[in-house]
Amino acid sequence: MCAKRNTLQLSQKDVAVNLSAGERLSCRLNRSTGEWMVFTEGNWRVDRLGAIRHEILCIAEAQVHDPDDRPSVLNNAFVSGTLKLAENMPCFSTVSDDWDQNPFLLGTPSGTVDLKTGEFRAAEEDDLISKSTSVDPAETEDCSKFKAFLDFSTNKDSELIGFLQKWLGYLATGDMSEQKLVYLYGPGGNGKGVLIRAILGILGDYARIVPESTLIARGNTHPTDLALLEGLRFAAATETETGSRWREGIINQVTGADPLTARRMRGEFFTFQPQCKLMISGNTAPDHNRVNDAAKRRFKVVEMRSRVPEDQVNLHLDADLRAEYPGILRWIINGCLAWQEQGLGSCHAVDRATDGHFKEQDLLERWLEEYVIVDHEEISPISDLYHSWRGFLQAAGEDPESQRAFSKRLSAAGYPSEVRKLNGQSTRVRLGLGLPN
Template sequence: MHPEPTSAQPSTAGPERHHDDEARAANDVEPSEPSDHGDATADADEAGDDEPISRGDGLWLDACGTSMVPAGPSTGGGAVNGNGAPHVVPVTLRQGTASDSDLANAERLVALYGPDLRHVEALGGWHTWAGSRWCCDRATVAELAKETTRRLLTDAEFAMNHAAKRVKRAHDDDEVAKAKAQHKEATALFNWAKRSQSARGIDAMLRLAETEPIVRAEPGDFDADPWLLNCRNGVLDLRTGELRDHDRRDMMRRIVPVAFDPDAELPVWDRFLADVTGNDEELIGFLRRAAGYTLTGDVRHEVLFFVHGPPASGKSTFLEALKITMGEYAAKADFETFIARRDSGGPRNDIARLAGARLVLSIEVDEGKRLAEGLVKQLTGGDTVTARFLYRESFEFKPAFKLWLAANDAPRVRDDDAAIWRRILRIPFEHTVPKEKRDPQVKAALLDPAVGGPAILA
C-alpha cells in the first residue's frame, strides 16, 4: 500500500548506598547453624575461605544492604566464584532506603526488571514487554515480584551460611565480630524476605514500584510515531519501507497480525477490487492509497472516508478485510458514537476505546441520523480529546485514526457546515456483484490475515 489518500499526499541508577560496617561489627550475637536448605551451597565455598572474599569483609554486608541478587533464576544459592562467593548482580538501593522495607523491594523489582516494565494507570496499569509489543499484563508483573522475593531469600540464606562458616574459621576476635555482624544482617534480611512473600508484601511492592520514574508511562508514550507500523516480523517505517527488529524503545503497544512482505501478491485481491469498482483503475488506485494512508497515524489531511453503495456491492468486505489486516490498530465503533446527542459533555468511554487506533470503522449507518459535526471535526482534525474508561482516570490523546463510515445512504449533515463537508471523501461502491461472481472463498481469503493480509499490507 502507499500511505497516502491522494496522489498529492506527501509522503537511572540511584546514588551508591553508604555502609556502616563498624556499627554492625559491634554486635556479638552468636550465629545459628546453616539451614539444611543452604548446606550444599555453603559447602561449595570451603576451598575459598582461606582468602578474603572479593571486596573484603564488606561483600556480604553489601549483599544484605544492597541486595546483591543471583543472576538468573534462583537455584538455592547460585553458582560460586573462585573465592567462594556467588556470582551476583548488584542491586543498589537509593541512599536512605532501608533494606528491609517495602520501598527496598520495589527498588529491587525495578532494578531487576525495569526495562521490561511500564505502568500506565489510564490503560489498565502494569504492562510488560512481550518481545514484539507492550502488553497490559499485571499477572506477569506479580510473578516477577514473587521472583524478586525468592532471589532475595536465596541470597540472604547464602549470606547467613557463609557468615556462619566464617565464624567457625575466624582466627581472631575481630574476624569473629565481623562475621557475627554479617550473620545478623543476613538473618534480618532473610526474615524480611520471608515476610515479603505474603500477599500484603507483594501488593505493597507493586504499589510502590508503579511510582518509580523508570516504569511510569502515559498513553501518549505508546505508538507515538505515526509512520511506524508494528508487524509480526518487525517494525515497518512507512516513509522508507525499511523493516527493522522489534525494540522496546519504540514503545509499540499495538501490532498487525501480518508479516510484512513488500513483494506479496494475491490475485484474488486484485480481482475483488476490479469487480467492486467496475474495473475503474482510478478508483482502484484511490482505494489503495486511502488504505495505505490509513496504516499511518498521520491525520494532517483531516479526512473522513464515507463508503456508500447498494447491498452486495463489496463495501463491507473491503472494510472488514482492511480492519482484519490492521489488527490491533483497528477499532469498530457503533455509529451512535458519532451522531448528535444531548448528553455530549464530559469524558466518554466509547471515545476512550479509540485512543491509539489508526482505523475506526462503522458499518451500516442508521438512515436519517445526523452526524455530531463538532465531534467529527474534533476527531478528524488532530485536536486533543479528553476521554476516560469506566472507573479509571481521565486522560488526553490526539486521535491518530482515519474514520471510515459505510452505509447505503449518506448520513445527515448541516448544509451550511463547510468544514465538515471538506472532510468527507465519498467513495462509491456502485457495482452490485452478480450472484454468479459471489465466491465465498474470495471473501474467506480476504478475511484471513494469513492469506490476504500480506498482499493488502503491501
C-alpha cells in the same frame, strides 16, 4: 506462631530496584490508565496475566536461600507491597501520551514497520509501541484474491484502486494531515463490508468498529464512545440508516485532529489528541446539517455499485482474504509510500461520487435550480422567498425551518439583504433572486 524473621533483611525496595533493572522483564506503569505494561516477545502489552508479580517472586526467591526465610517474602503481601513501591518510582512511570507517539511506526507481532521507508525491523523497547497489527507483512504483495476483489468492486477502475491504496496506507499511520474521511456508499452486497472487515482484521489493535452514534446523530453521544477513539488509527462505522444525520461537530474535531475530551467507563474525564481516520459505510447517506466548503473539503465519497449475483456469492471470501493478510498489509504499506510521494489527491470516480453526494445534500442549491431565477437584476421579498422555500422542503419530505434560519442560509450563500420600497412600502428583499410568475 510468628513467622521467622527474614535474616537476609531483603526489603521490598531491594526487589523493586532489582525489578527496575529489567534484566529478565522490562515493565512500565501507565499512570493515565493505572495499567502495568510488560515488554514480551517484541511487544509492549498490558500485564493481564500477572507477569510482573511473578517476576517479583522470582527475584525474591533468587535472593532467599534459607527455606525458613521464604514465608516472609514469598507471599502476596510482600509482592503487593513491592508493586506499590514500584508505582512511585520515576523509572517505571509513563503516561498515555508517551505511548505510540511516532505516527510512522507500525507495531506487528514480531517487529516494527517503519512506514517512512516500508522497512521491517526488530522491535525496540524505547519506541514504546503498545499496539500491533494481526500479522507481519509479507515481502511482496502476495494477495491475488484481494486484488481480484478490488477489481470487481471498482469495475476495474485502476485510478480508484490507486486512490484506495493510498487512503489505506495513510490510514495505517498516525498522521492526520489530510483531514479527510471516506464514506463507502452503495447498495448491500457490493463489498463494502468485506473491505472494512479485512482492514479491521489486518490492523488489529490499531482499528475497531465504533458505535454508530459516535459519528451519526441519534440522541446524545456518551463520552465513553469518544474514549474508544483514543490510540486508534482507523475507526469504522457501518450501516447508516435513512433519515440519520452526520454528527458534524465530532467529525470535524476528529478529522481536524482537535483535542477530544472523553471519559472511560466509571473513570474521570480526560483529553487526548485523535490520530484515527474515519471510514464509514452505508446503503443510504446520512444528511448534512449544512453543506459548506468545510464539509466538502473533509468528505471523500467512494461509490461501490457492483453486486455479485446470488448464485455466485463466495461464502468463504472473508476466510480467503484472511489467508492473504500478510500480502495485503504489504500492499497497504506500499500505498503509504505512494501517499507520501504523491499525497492522497483524488480521482474521477471519487470526485463524481462526492460531487453527486453534496449536490443531493445541498437543499438550497436544489431549490435555487428548480424554483428560483438567479440573476443579479432580480430582487424578491424575503417573505415570498421563504414561502417558496417551505413549499420546496415539504415536497422534498424535509422538516421545515424558521424564516430566520432560512435568511442565514441565503446570507451564507452570498445573497445580500436590504430594504427597498415595493408598492409604496418598505420591504426586506434579497438581491439576485427572483421567483417565476
